[in-house]
Amino acid sequence: MITDPRVFTERHLPQRLIGRNADARHLSRILRPAVHDRRAGDALISGSSGVGKTALARFVLRRLNYRADVVDVHVQCLGSTRGDILREILQEHPDVDQRIHRGTPNANLLPLLDQAVSRPCIIVLDEGDDLPATGLVRELAGVTNVSVIAICHDPDQWLADVDTSVTDLFDGDQHLPLDTYSIDDLAEILDQRAQLGLVYDAVDWAVLEEIADFAAGKARPAIQTLRCAAEIAGEADRSQIRSVDVQPGYERAMTYIRERNLQSLSIHHHVLYELVRSGGEDGILSDDLHDRYDAVAEKVYQGREQTPIGQRQRRTKLRKLRYYELIDFPDRRSRRQYEAVDPSIESPLEGISIVCHT
Known part of the structure; x- marks a missing residue:
């Protein structure tokens, strides 16, 4: 049933950006000075996981490249140090020897x-929630002709943590908060993917709306649910996706997304995730979590480049795990109870799970 698997990958960028026209125009205005060979404006794109933050930046930059002589560099910042990020920028920049x-x-x-x-050089710093602590945003703001598009989940925390000398570059009109898609817009996005990646007439509009509703207006879960529902229908030797395929397709898709998300995270996230998972159905209290972390830290980090982190950094990593829907916890600060959303998902890093569960 799936004719082109590439259509369902993160790298696929559609010719038309559905449901984000106003945001695309807004970001284009911020970057417009580059058309006149001047430094583009800076921007902060925020929103929950899967609402199209990265796609918006890539789409607008693709259009800008048709009109201006600019360089755009895209860096995944999650788990990277200041040096790591700068090296990747230099590696990707075409004018660097x-x-x-x-x-x-x-x-x-x-x-x-x-x-x-x-x-003009526009640097997209994706998954940039931890960037403010590195001081790199302030440093890049001082480089002639370089502008930054930072992408994060929690804009309030990001703006509170970033150096005050550059806050105004990313706040106010420079900030693009993205909400979830409407059911109609997301169904249209899915229809676009279905036409490109599935056999003819593989799914009808009502099923696309059902998938969009299951995904709660988020594009990534919806697109992966469509792919997984097509797989399930194909496994049953059917030529069309039915309503009965949507729920199991969604469950398979979320397992896939959570596994991919966990794989992309640093060792610190993996250790904390496995400690939370070790609490089983009852979860683990915050005090017990930090005690367990301190108890296993020496053994779990032995022979690795990274070193154990303090409680403040742990709380930041735990928030990232929640953004990725790997764990859940209440917003209250005292005696938080952390729980794994899907305890069947295990860290793929060798030895982490064994140490954290003993």
């Missing part, structure tokens, strides 16, 4: 970027 920066000390990376940039 690749032979220069590979052995360059971290302290010299930013000056190297400053020297290389001679035309």
Whole structure:
């Protein structure tokens, strides 16, 4: 039933951005100075996981490249240090001599970027919730011709943590908060994917609306549910997706998404996730979680580049796990109870689960 699996991947960028026209125009206005060979504006795109933050940035930048001589660099920042991010920017920037920066000390990376940039450069810092702590946003703001599109989940926390000297660059009209899609818009997005990636007449509009409703207006779960429902229908030797395929398709899709999300996270997230999972159905209280972390830290980090983190950083990582719907916990700060959303999902990092569950 699936004729083109690429249509259902994160890399697929549609020709038309449904449900985000106003946001696309807004971001285009922010970046417009680049059309006149000037530094583009900065922007913060925020919203829950799966609402199209990255797709919006990629779509607008693709259109901008048709009109202007600009460089755009896209970096996944999750779990990366300041040095990691700068090295990836330099590796992806076409005007940087690749032979220069590979052995360059971290302290010299930013000056190297400053020297290389001679035309407007827009850097997309995706999964940038932890960026403010690195100081990199402030540093990049000081580089001539470089502008930043930061993508995060929690804009209030991001703006509170970022250096006050650059807050105004990302707040107010520079901030694009994305809500979930309407059922009609999301069904249209799914119809677009179905036409490109499934056999003819594989699904009708009512089923697409049902998938959109199951996904609560979020594009990523909806697109993966469509793919998984098509797989389930194909496994049953049917040529069309039915309503009965939607719920099992959604469940299969969410398992896939959560597994992929967990794989993308740092070792710190994996350790905390497994400690939460070790609490079983009852979960684990915050005090017990921190005690357990301290107890296993030496053993679990032994032989790894990373080192144990303090409680404040742990709370940040736990919030990320909740954004990715891997764990859940109440908003109250005292005696929080952390629970794994799907305890059957295990960390793929070798040895983490065994140490955290003993």
